[in-house]
Amino acid sequence: MIRNYILIAFRQLVRQKVYSIINIAGLAVGIAGCILILLFVVDELSFDRYHEKEARIYRLSAAVTSNGRTDRLAQTPGMWGPELQETFPEVEKSVRIYRYRSDIIVANPASDDRFYESNFFWADPAVLEIFTFPLIAGNPAQALAQPNSLVISRAMAAKYFGEHNPVGQTLTYTNQGTVFNLQVTGVMADVSANSHFRPEFIGSLSTYAPGTWHWKYGLPTSWTNCFYRTYLLLQEGSDFRETAQKISAFIHKHTGDEAEVYDPFLQPLADIHLHSNLIGEFNPNGDIEYVYIFAAVAFLILLVACINYMNLATARSLRRAKEIGLRKTMGGQRWQLLLQFYGESLLLVLLAVLAALPLVEIVLPLFNHLAERNFTLGRLWESAFFFYFLGMVFLVSLLSGSYPALILSGFRPVQALRGNAGQGVATNFFSGRRMRRALVILQFAAAVFLIAAAGIISRQMDFFQQNKWQLREAQIVNIPLRSEDTFRQVKVFQEQILQHEGILGAAACSHIPFTASKHGEFIIPELLGSETVLESDYIVSDAHFSDVFGLEVVAGRGFREDPGETAQTRSFLLNESAVSALGATNEQVIGMAIKHPFFEDAGKVVGVVKDFHYRSLHQSIGPLVIKTNANFVRFLSVKIAGQNLPTHLNTLRQQWTAMFPDVPFVYSLLDADVQRLYRAEEKVGQLFRYFSAIAILISCLGLFGLTAFAAEQRRKEIGIRKVVGASVLQVAMLFSKDFMTLILCAYLIAIPLAFLALREWLSNFPYHVNIGWETFLLSGCLVSVVALLTVSIQAVKTARANPVNALRSE
Numbered sequence: 001m002i003r004n005y006i007l008i009a010f011r012q013l014v015r016q017k018v019y020s021i022i023n024i025a026g027l028a029v030g031i032a033g034c035i036l037i038l039l040f041v042v043d044e045l046s047f048d049r050y051h052e053k054e055a056r057i058y059r060l061s062a063a064v065t066s067n068g069r070t071d072r073l074a075q076t077p078g079m080w081g082p083e084l085q086e087t088f089p090e091v092e093k094s095v096r097i098y099r100y101r102s103d104i105i106v107a108n109p110a111s112d113d114r115f116y117e118s119n120f121f122w123a124d125p126a127v128l129e130i131f132t133f134p135l136i137a138g139n140p141a142q143a144l145a146q147p148n149s150l151v152i153s154r155a156m157a158a159k160y161f162g163e164h165n166p167v168g169q170t171l172t173y174t175n176q177g178t179v180f181n182l183q184v185t186g187v188m189a190d191v192s193a194n195s196h197f198r199p200e201f202i203g204s205l206s207t208y209a210p211g212t213w214h215w216k217y218g219l220p221t222s223w224t225n226c227f228y229r230t231y232l233l234l235q236e237g238s239d240f241r242e243t244a245q246k247i248s249a250f251i252h253k254h255t256g257d258e259a260e261v262y263d264p265f266l267q268p269l270a271d272i273h274l275h276s277n278l279i280g281e282f283n284p285n286g287d288i289e290y291v292y293i294f295a296a297v298a299f300l301i302l303l304v305a306c307i308n309y310m311n312l313a314t315a316r317s318l319r320r321a322k323e324i325g326l327r328k329t330m331g332g333q334r335w336q337l338l339l340q341f342y343g344e345s346l347l348l349v350l351l352a353v354l355a356a357l358p359l360v361e362i363v364l365p366l367f368n369h370l371a372e373r374n375f376t377l378g379r380l381w382e383s384a385f386f387f388y389f390l391g392m393v394f395l396v397s398l399l400s401g402s403y404p405a406l407i408l409s410g411f412r413p414v415q416a417l418r419g420n421a422g423q424g425v426a427t428n429f430f431s432g433r434r435m436r437r438a439l440v441i442l443q444f445a446a447a448v449f450l451i452a453a454a455g456i457i458s459r460q461m462d463f464f465q466q467n468k469w470q471l472r473e474a475q476i477v478n479i480p481l482r483s484e485d486t487f488r489q490v491k492v493f494q495e496q497i498l499q500h501e502g503i504l505g506a507a508a509c510s511h512i513p514f515t516a517s518k519h520g521e522f523i524i525p526e527l528l529g530s531e532t533v534l535e536s537d538y539i540v541s542d543a544h545f546s547d548v549f550g551l552e553v554v555a556g557r558g559f560r561e562d563p564g565e566t567a568q569t570r571s572f573l574l575n576e577s578a579v580s581a582l583g584a585t586n587e588q589v590i591g592m593a594i595k596h597p598f599f600e601d602a603g604k605v606v607g608v609v610k611d612f613h614y615r616s617l618h619q620s621i622g623p624l625v626i627k628t629n630a631n632f633v634r635f636l637s638v639k640i641a642g643q644n645l646p647t648h649l650n651t652l653r654q655q656w657t658a659m660f661p662d663v664p665f666v667y668s669l670l671d672a673d674v675q676r677l678y679r680a681e682e683k684v685g686q687l688f689r690y691f692s693a694i695a696i697l698i699s700c701l702g703l704f705g706l707t708a709f710a711a712e713q714r715r716k717e718i719g720i721r722k723v724v725g726a727s728v729l730q731v732a733m734l735f736s737k738d739f740m741t742l743i744l745c746a747y748l749i750a751i752p753l754a755f756l757a758l759r760e761w762l763s764n765f766p767y768h769v770n771i772g773w774e775t776f777l778l779s780g781c782l783v784s785v786v787a788l789l790t791v792s793i794q795a796v797k798t799a800r801a802n803p804v805n806a807l808r809s810e
Contacts, residue, residue: 020348022705023309026698027352027396030305032359033694034392036367037298037687039375042385044291047194047273051132053233056092057269058240060084060230060247061278066260069535071519074280075226076264078219081124083254084247090238095126096205096228097197099282102634104175105482105663106201108160115159116480116666119200120173127202128188130233137167138186149204150182156200157187173203176634177484180207193374196272197229197282223254224262229282232266240266279519289764290684297691300446302396304695307439308702309348309400345401349393370686372679437742440706443699444746444783445753450692451779452754457685459769460762464617464678474504475645476548476670477638477652478512483663490636494544497655502641502648507548508633510540514549515673517614522625524594524605527582536578536623538596539614540632546573546609548639555586556607559628570603570628576611578623596627603627616677620766637670696783700790707735707794728800735795736788743787747780 048054060080063072081094099121107114125144128135128151135143136154143151150171157166166184173180182203191198208220219227234240244266255262267276274288361377368375380389481487494506511517521533539545546558551573559571572594579589586608595602611621640648649667656665675682718731755771762768 018708019312019705022701023312023348024352024355026305026308026701027349027400028355028359029694030301030698031349031352031392031396032356032363033301033691034298035356035360035380035389036363037294037301037691038388038392039367039379039385040371040373041291041295041298042388043194043373043375044274044286047286048196048269050192050194051269053130053132054269056234056236056238057130058232058234058266059269059272060094060232061265061267061276062226063263063265064226064260065263066521066535072278073226074229074276074278074282076228076230077222077225078228079221079223079254080251080264081228081230081232084232084250087250088243088246090235090243090246091232092235093126093130093233095124095130095231097124097127097231098122098205098228099197100175103480103482103666104173106160107172107174107662109170109172109181111160113160114662114664116482116664117156117201119198120203121197121199121201122203122205122208123199124205126233130231133188133191133199133202135186135188137165140186143186144202144204146185147204147206147209148180148182149185149207151186151188151202152184153188153190153200155190157184171201174483176482177487179484182207196285224260226280229280231269240268284680287680290680293684294687297450297687300450301691301694301698302392303399304443304446304698306396306400307443308698308705309345311436311439311702312705342397342401346397349397349400352396353393370683372683436706440703440739440742441746441749443695443702444743444787445750447692447695447699448747448750448779448783449754449757450688450695451782452751452776453758454685454688454692455775455779456758456762456769456771457681457688459775460765461678461682461685463767463769464681475640475642476513477640477649477667478670478673479636479638479652479656479665479667481508481634481636483660485660486663487633489659490633491542491630493655493659494636496659497638497652500648500651500655502644503638503651504641505544505548505639507544507637507639508542508630508635509545509637510632510634512635512668512670512673513539513545513637514612514614514670515616515677517624520596520625522594522596524582524589524592526592527584527589534578534582534623534625536581536625537614538625538627540627540629542630542633543571543628545626546607548637551612552610553607554610556590556605558607558609562628571606572603572628573607573609573626574605575609575614575621575624575626577621578625579608581623594625617767618677618765696786700786703739703787703790704794707739707791728796732792732795736791739791740784740788743784747783751776751780 051057059074060076061072061074062076063070078096081096085091085094099119103116103118104120105114106117106120123144127133128140128143133151134140135151138151143149152160152166152171160166160171161169166187169184171182171184173182180203188202191200205220219225234243244264247264247266251262251264272285274286274291276285277287357377364375364377379385481490486493490508494508497503497506517537517539520536520538522536522538523533541559543559543561545551546553551558553573554576559573562569562571574589576586579586582589589605589608592605593602594605609626613621614624638652640652652667653665656663718726718734721731721734754776758771762771
């Protein structure tokens with residue numbers, strides 16, 4: 001019986017070549033698109049799950065409330081982890097991890113190789129017990145037990161030592177004048193890319209002994225200075241919610257007298273990548289919302305492809321009516337017919353999968369570039385993905401085969417054998433032409449939805465570009481300052497590069513401007529008294545910051561070079577939001593004393609600058625203080641002419657190498673730094689553009705097939721119309737009218753849904769575009785034009801045919 005079903009299925013495919021090709025092509029494109037999205041979704045969901053103890057690992061985080069403002073931090077104070085391990089038997093192990101916020105310099109003294117490195121972490125020895133970072137050389141129990149110990153990845157071992165054994169060798173760590181000679185005590189396997197932090201160097205935290213700047217500020221022994229990422233390994237069978245409540249009560253007991261309120265909470269390790277966006281994350285995390293969006297797009301693409309099969313299979317059901325009637329007359333049961341039609345659907349899907357795999361291989365490089373991944377087709381056969389893939393094949397077979405199977409198997413044999421196939425099944429909405437029309441509407445509604453979404457997302461990205469900081473005909477080059485020499489001689493370097501034509505200015509600052517800032521507390525005694533503070537973001541800079549970045553001073557003045565400046569005579573600028581937070585006017589704050597208690601900085605407010613986006617447009621403009629302090633600058637921002645950019649960069653490189661031969665010259669362009677802030681939205685926009693095109697392609701394939709079928713059914717009618725004088729245009733309009741009505745219905749359904757979904761998405765941004773009618777109008781026009789062209793091609797072909805051939809049988 002099975003053999004018979006397979007033979008019949010193949011005969012149907014061969015007999016109806018055009019419809020088979022349309023079905024297979026539509027399903028293949030849909031399955032290829034779905035595979036690509038599935039690769040990304042499964043990859044996102046797999047983050048941090050490779051750790052053997054993943055189910056028991058939790059990150060200890062904190063919500064810190066001060067002066068009515070609550071910040072959710074990934075960092076916690078240094079005392080929390082060790083004390084919790086000591087106090088609670090539920091906490092089996094704890095580890096504190098610290099990484100400096102910017103790149104540092106690592107050098108091999110033996111070979112004089114030196115590079116900037118961003119994945120250098122300091123940690124307690126338990127890091128190798130809690131996380132699965134297997135050592136391929138060295139003893140994990142002793143690797144980080146002593147100060148000045150270092151574990152490096154296999155890739156870094158090859159980078160710094162080549163083929164030589166790195167264990168026992170020395171690497172030098174340099175950052176802000178701090179220099180450590182570290183002995184390599186272990187080499188670990190390269191950390192999976194599916195990790196929310198990917199260490200390439202792990203130094204023993206005990207290297208920061210008393211006398212280092214860590215101890216100067218009491219960081220390892222502080223109960224309130226949030227500085228470390230702390231991870232806990234709970235005992236088997238522990239209830240993490242109950243443990244979290246005990247931890248909260250314990251922390252409140254030790255921080256209860258503080259002005260700030262500390263509320264600790266636990267985050268499961270596997271939730272960090274997609275469900276956490278705290279201040280101080282090691283890396284930008286993913287977003288579960290975008291995973292849902294991608295999964296929904298994949299489902300829409302599959303649904304559109306499956307509708308093609310449903311429509312074409314049921315539209316051609318009349319041709320199989322007698323076959324079905326004969327089978328039932330000979331004793332065939334309905335379940336056997338269902339099995340046959342589901343088998344045909346599965347066969348078609350398998351052929352589509354075979355056609356989809358080469359498509360995936362072709363577009364994978366483009367998709368990898370978009371998703372910033374390194375997927376290969378071999379990933380399909382990994383166990384974690386293979387079951388999802390099988391589930392997708394089963395779902396497509398079920399979706400595409402169920403409707404035709406139920407309709408065709410329901411034909412009544414007597415009417416079917418008489419040729420009255422239209423009466424061969426109960427006449428209701430789900431069994432006839434109206435259902436096919438509804439499915440076409442659903443197809444094109446999905447296409448209109450995706451195109452409208454792509455349009456709004458593109459407009460939002462354009463909005464980001466138009467409202468980000470920018471200088472006309474100029475570029476800003478950011479150069480990190482990491483060594484003692486670069487700190488001491490940065491002013492000399494500034495003076496030298498300014499002598500070159502095309503170098504328009506240079507300012508040293510604490511952060512890459514317009515992408516990041518730091519948060520702190522400031523006191524203005526005349527307005528706030530001695531206890532109340534202004535919660536504000538701040539940027540530390542030299543006197544050239546406001547000039548280089550073209551800040552608009554609305555009151556007072558900008559910074560000036562002051563060789564005699566001390567810790568008590570520094571200049572401060574406030575933005576308009578900071579002045580509003582103080583409840584003062586711009587003129588009132590000019591000349592007022594201001595200080596930062598932690599850094600013991602004090603000085604006067606010399607000016608107020610117009611509000612500008614000093615962070616991502618994902619965040620509202622808040623209070624900002626810009627203060628001069630050459631001791632805390634970390635970057636040199638150089639303003640250069642936009643013309644001959646390579647020449648000016650080469651000038652900077654030569655000057656840097658001449659002055660700092662032991663420090664690598666590394667730079668980034670501010671435009672690229674800012675662009676990275678909107679990478680997630682840019683990915684989503686590109687995804688919607690590509691997959692809306694796929695949805696239109698698949699829909700038009702189905703529309704072409706339905707038009708061909710309709711033309712075949714109406715051959716005699718068209719022949720008569722032509723005999724009595726109908727033109728080709730009139731016949732084409734006859735076909736187009738019916739289908740364009742369906743497109744209009746799809747448009748009317750899709751637009752409200754798209755509007756609601758996009759309004760919800762835009763609500764995530766404090767600054768966003770308005771949803772205008774023009775985007776929806778353009779999306780409707782685009783779909784209508786493409787659909788009209790598809791229908792017209794087949795309609796014109798039919799209209800140009802010789803009417804004699806259609807009427808000959810009469």
